[in-house]
Amino acid sequence: GTPQGSVDYFASMGHVCPPLSNPADYLLSEINHEFTDPDSVEKILNNWGNNSKKLSLMSSISTSTSTEEVTPENDNDNDNDDREKLPWLSEFGFVLRRQCKIVVTDPMVYLGRGLGFIFITSFFAVIYIESRHRDQTQLMNRLFFLMWLMGVPTSMGVVAVYVYSDEFKTIEKEVRNGMYSLSSFLLSSFLIQVPACFLLAICAAGISGFGMINLYVPNFFEIISMYALMLFAFECIARCMSVIFTVPLIGMLGYMNIWFTSFLFSGIMVPEDQIIYPFRVLVWLLPLNWGMSTIAWLDINDSTYKGAYLCEKDSGRTDCLNHFDSNGQRKWPGWTCSKAPNGEYNPTQCLGYTGGQALDSIGITFESISSFDNLGRNMSYNTAISLTVWLFYVIFAYLRVLQVTTVQPLSDLEEKKNHQTQKNGNDDSDSGFEMIPTSETESEIASRTEQGQHVV
Helix, strand or coil: CCHHHHHHHHHHCCCCCCCCCCHHHHHHHHCCCCCCCHHHHHHHHHHHHHHHHHHHHHHHHHHCCCCCCCCHHHHHHHHHCCCCCCCHHHHHHHHHHHHHHHHHHCCCCCHHHHHHHHHHHHHHHHHCHHHHCCEHHHHHHHHHHHHHHHHHHHHCCHHHHHHHHHHHHHHHHHHHCCCCCHHHHHHHHHHHHHHHHHHHHHHHHHHHHHHHCCCCHHHHHHHHHHHHHHHHHHHHHHHHHHHHCCCHHHHHHHHHHHHHHHHHCCCCCCCHHHCCCCCHHHHHHCHHHHHHHHHHHHHHCCCECECCEEECHHHCCCCCECCECCCCCECCCEEECCCCCCCCCCHHHCCCCEHHHHHHHHHHHCCCCCCCCCHHHHHHHHHHHHHHHHHHHHHHHHHHHHCCCCCCCHHHHHHHHHHHHHHHHHHHHHHCCCCCCCCCCHHHHHHHHHCCCCCC
16 A cells, blocks of 8 residues: 555554654564564564455456456466566656755755855955956956856865765665665756756856856856856766765865866966876866866957057057967957057056957966867867766766675575584684583682683
8 A cells, every 4th residue: 555554554453553653663663573573573574465465366356358267376476576666767757856856955955055156156246346347457357256256166066075975875775775776866866967057057157247247148058058067067076976985074075176176277277288297187187177268258258348449450550469370470450558549558457459359368378268269169078077977976876886795595694604613613623722521610610720721
């Protein structure tokens, strides 16, 4: 029957749940021979088996369209059927609904972090509030805000390591107990994590980025998608750390090391060409490098910036600034920050009139930033990183679940125990002790002990 009818079912057999007791604990104790009389447990199990056969037999009679008589021989076949096992799709549906409910009810999974993203990125937006103006003097501050916007929220994935580690301990037990397959949990987690990362990206960049710092709205979908890809990559890293290390604190330390390395090699702190091998490989393998340059390009490239003016080749001005192509030729138009012809200004604070000019100027200092359109390439790299880490998570998850101890029959264990006892008994002659039968009294044995003789 259904779980709701279990208490009445046990009561019908004379096992009444005491008032003010937890029904689940009571029912478990009634079928555990370590706490209850083994004969009583055996009676409950036999009664369930008999009822199961009767119900199956009645179902066969009522639904059969054949005139074949149901015999006890046919009834014995019911012992080996799979009527209690759900189809995989139904099993997956149950697991998916349960995981969705956990996401809604447990704030540490996504909801709490989403609120945390809003508050912490809003704090940085307040600090860099002047960078909402697209002006020459605020271009670098705008870049630094983007750095904090992407770096700090991804570090909060360390909380997810603890949550996922605690969750997987339960999943591990349930899968081993045959409640459902591990593939159902993994697929449901993947399907939930994808839209959840988009919601987290909106929480992180929606209010603070687009609302307060005035990120480039026409590229809203692209910026959120790239941000979600970065978050998804770090979520996969968090899940991987949660199954590789059984101790959550060690997994959290591992996650923080990976995040800090990714932040250090994001292209802002240290130029890529100044990182020695083999550490330079980490620049390509970690997600922040690809996300930082892409979101900066999406926000800056298609805008113009006050305080600068275009400078044409035939204008005759001598105060123009230019970038150069691979052949060393000046790129036109250039730009100037002097409204009057041939005026004086600080070129270090004059980065460009168009977004492309500004990006190439910033790229002189930060080589990961440029005016080249690498959106497709960088999103592909982050997708590949995410899926690769997810694959490692699946592998380590299966390794954890498959690490089980073989259950052996009690007769085999008794036989091994007797064999070990006999072996130990045969080895006693080599231990320096001699087994001598004796009928001495306790006082005689004590007397021999006092004389330095060892008596067993």
